């Protein structure tokens with residue numbers, strides 16, 4: 001029997017551990033995680049880490065954003081002692097906030113693609129902006145930036161771990177991450193459907209798509225959602241406000257002759273990164289060649 005499942009069922013009669021047992025335990029572990037989706041635990045997001053702890057693959061001290069309080073919460077659930085955070089995964093610290101130097105940003109979109117909670121808005125060749133209320137401080141946008149213009153200043157003073165992060169912030173980050181994952185899956189499906197439709201059209205040597213392929217593409221394409229509910233409207237308002245701030249800042253900087261730099265004279269390495277990102281966007285149908293949205297501000301949801 002899995003020792004972790006046994007730990008939360010001390011009074012249970014001996015029984016065969018099922019996939020359902022593991023999933024229930026993973027759900028309970030996931031509920032205790034900070035949901036920054038930072039990957040510092042060694043897993044691609046909080047959910048896979050929760051599953052790894054539930055099935056005994058990972059230890060319960062690998063989440064730096066949760067800090068020692070997070071370890072204690074998991075230890076209580078699992079009936080285990082509180083042990084130190086594994087320093088190999090990082091250290092407990094004040095929560096940072098991503099800040100983009102908008103004068104240096106070249107608008108390559110790499111940070112936006114790396115953000116697990118869609119906290120960055122911008123468009124190709126335009127400066128990008130972090131929506132502070134949505135940033136989890138995960139650091140994931142920093143390495144991809146080819147001009148090193150993202151800093152991560154701490155914003156919670158001496159407060160660290162769960163003292164610097166609330167359950168409502170964790171819940172919101174989890175929701176945004178799940179929404180992003182769903183959106184990426186829809187985009188992949190739509191891109192595959194478009195590619196299938198193109199192949200079908202080419203095979204038939206006819207300019208009109210086959211009815212089947214067209215139906216598939218239409219079915220997989222993002223639908224025009226009905227009117228947004230309150231939460232959606234609030235989210236859009238936050239994004240709109242951030243875009244408006246970015247636009248005003250851009251105007252102010254332009255008036256001072258200090259607009260974004262380096263947009264035309266980037267190094268060969270940086271240009272290669274940008275080209276690779278654009279190629280990915282083209283494959284996903286996210287550029288003007290794909291769906292005509294290339295120069296619209298990206299509007300994460």
Ligand code: SF4
Nearest residue numbers: 036038039041046063
């Ligand atoms: S917050 Fe980061 S380290 Fe903690 S479980 Fe989630 S992804 Fe892993």
Ligand code: SF4
Nearest residue numbers: 115135136138139141
């Ligand atoms: S803006 Fe950067 S630090 Fe903030 S959540 Fe997104 S990727 Fe993480």
Ligand code: SF4
Nearest residue numbers: 105106108109111145
């Ligand atoms: S230059 Fe840096 S901050 Fe600007 S869009 Fe690219 S990765 Fe983001």
